Amino acid sequence: MRTGAGLAAGLAIGCALLAFAFFGAAVVVLGIGVGWGLVLAMPLAAWLVVLFPWYAAHERWSPAEHQRGMYQALTAWALTDIAVLAVFAR
16 A cells, blocks of 8 residues: 555646646647747656656655655746746746
8 A cells, every 4th residue: 555655746746747738738729839838848857857756765765855855846846837937928
């Protein structure tokens, strides 16, 4: 059985993929252009770099490693905010 951290990381991966699919669809529907859409690939990559290792190793991580993961997730969130503003708030 998965722990709460594993369930949360798995859910976060699914939500990140869904969110960026919606961002990509918005780029297409609004005709923003592929170049701007690629800007969204950076925060998606940041999320995946944070979430996949967390999901894979959460059972072995110490509380300090989980805390570090939370700070990394906040960084990915900030990159997402910046990219979304750059792409859609023009």
